Amino acid sequence: MEIDEYTLECLDNLIQKYVINHHVLIEHDKEITVENRKMRTTVLSDLFSTGMTVYTNTIDCWIKEDPKNKLQTEFRRKYIMLCLFRHVSGDWGKQCLEDFGTNEDALTDGERIMSVYELDNQTIWVITEWNREVTTVLDPMDY
Numbered sequence: 001m002e003i004d005e006y007t008l009e010c011l012d013n014l015i016q017k018y019v020i021n022h023h024v025l026i027e028h029d030k031e032i033t034v035e036n037r038k039m040r041t042t043v044l045s046d047l048f049s050t051g052m053t054v055y056t057n058t059i060d061c062w063i064k065e066d067p068k069n070k071l072q073t074e075f076r077r078k079y080i081m082l083c084l085f086r087h088v089s090g091d092w093g094k095q096c097l098e099d100f101g102t103n104e105d106a107l108t109d110g111e112r113i114m115s116v117y118e119l120d121n122q123t124i125w126v127i128t129e130w131n132r133e134v135t136t137v138l139d140p141m142d143y
Helices: 005-021 057-063 070-088 097-109
Strands: 025-034 037-045 052-055 113-119 122-128 134-138
Touching: 005 070, 037 052, 037 070, 052 057, 057 070, 057 134, 070 113, 070 122, 070 134, 097 113
Parallel strands: 052 134
Antiparallel strands: 025 037, 113 122, 122 134
C-alpha cells in the first residue's frame, strides 16, 4: 500500500472519530500495578481497560520495516493505535462467531479478550489478559 500525507491524514481523522464516537478514555501517565510492580503508562478504557500495552519484536519490526519510509512507519504505528481503540471498544475485528461470543462473555466473566485485524497481509492479534493488567499486540507466529 502506498502511503502519502493524505492517507495519513485520513487515518488520523478516523482515529479521532473512533475515540469520540466510542467514548474511549485515554489516561496518560496512569499508575498501574503489573505483577505486583507499580509503573506509569498510558491506559485505554471503554468496555474494559487495557492495562499496560506491549508489542512483540515482530510487530515492532513490521512497523519499522522500511526505516527510510517514514510515512509507512507512521501509518503502521497509527494503524496499531486504531486496532487498540477498536479492541477496547468491542470491535473484535476478523473473529469467527465462537470467538466473538467468547469475547462478549469475557466482558462479564473476566476472561482473556482477543481481537484480530489485518493490514497489508499482516495479521495483528491484540490480547488483553484476564486480569486486565496487560494488553499485547502480536503477530500470530509470536503466540
